[in-house]
Amino acid sequence: MARVFLADCQPLFNEALEALIARDGHNEVVGQASTAAQVSESVVHLKPDLVVLDADLGLTNRPTLVETILQDLAETKVILLAQETDIDLLLLAIRSGALGVVGKKSGTQTVLRAVQAVLDGEGVVPRAMLPELFRRLIDLGDRASDTPLSRLSPREREVLALLGRGWSNAKIGDALFISPHTVRTHVQEQDAGDKGDADEDSSGNDTPQTAS
Numbered sequence: 001m002a003r004v005f006l007a008d009c010q011p012l013f014n015e016a017l018e019a020l021i022a023r024d025g026h027n028e029v030v031g032q033a034s035t036a037a038q039v040s041e042s043v044v045h046l047k048p049d050l051v052v053l054d055a056d057l058g059l060t061n062r063p064t065l066v067e068t069i070l071q072d073l074a075e076t077k078v079i080l081l082a083q084e085t086d087i088d089l090l091l092l093a094i095r096s097g098a099l100g101v102v103g104k105k106s107g108t109q110t111v112l113r114a115v116q117a118v119l120d121g122e123g124v125v126p127r128a129m130l131p132e133l134f135r136r137l138i139d140l141g142d143r144a145s146d147t148p149l150s151r152l153s154p155r156e157r158e159v160l161a162l163l164g165r166g167w168s169n170a171k172i173g174d175a176l177f178i179s180p181h182t183v184r185t186h187v188q189e190q191d192a193g194d195k196g197d198a199d200e201d202s203s204g205n206d207t208p209q210t211a212s
Contacts, residue, residue, distance in 0.1 A: 005048035055082040066096035100124025
């Protein structure tokens with residue numbers, strides 16, 4: 001069971017997400033915070049496996065809070081929650097060391113899947129942003145030798161290129177002779193919340209919503 005630390009600007013969001021994780025039963029929430037100072041102080045003592053961090057806290061200052069956390073706790077993983085996700089935020093998150101970004105409007109189950117995916121060693125990228133992300137990483141790779149793209153393995157580059165063309169995981173798996181699960185380990189598909197999420201979220205529960 002992994003140890004998870006929640007850090008959103010809104011305490012009620014933290015509480016709702018903790019309830020969701022507790023109900024799922026696969027991981028344990030070991031702490032919460034709503035300010036950057038609280039996060040910095042708490043994670044050093046608690047040493048969580050994963051920090052679920054509000055992008056407004058994690059990327060605002062320089063160095064970013066993501067970088068500060070990873071400097072002190074190199075083995076800890078960080079995933080960001082964002083009210084609105086754009087390509088510049090995604091690139092900054094990747095450069096800072098976060099393993100993914102999930103929007104807050106895509107549904108509670110999407111957030112939960114993203115948490116588990118990162119704990120399983122996967123990256124979380126909104127699928128709709130993959131073509132632009134790929135183009136931007138290529139551009140960065142043309143201008144510098146040490147970029148997120150340059151650190152990808154040849155197979156990861158192949159997967160990212162095909163995702164950028166809009167190929168499905170199954171089609172990529174067939175083309176590269178790998179399983180769809182292996183494709184997901186390279187880039188975790190994050191679709192907008194499905195109908196099940198919408199039904200659950202419309203029930204009136206104070207559960208967080210996320211969006212790609």
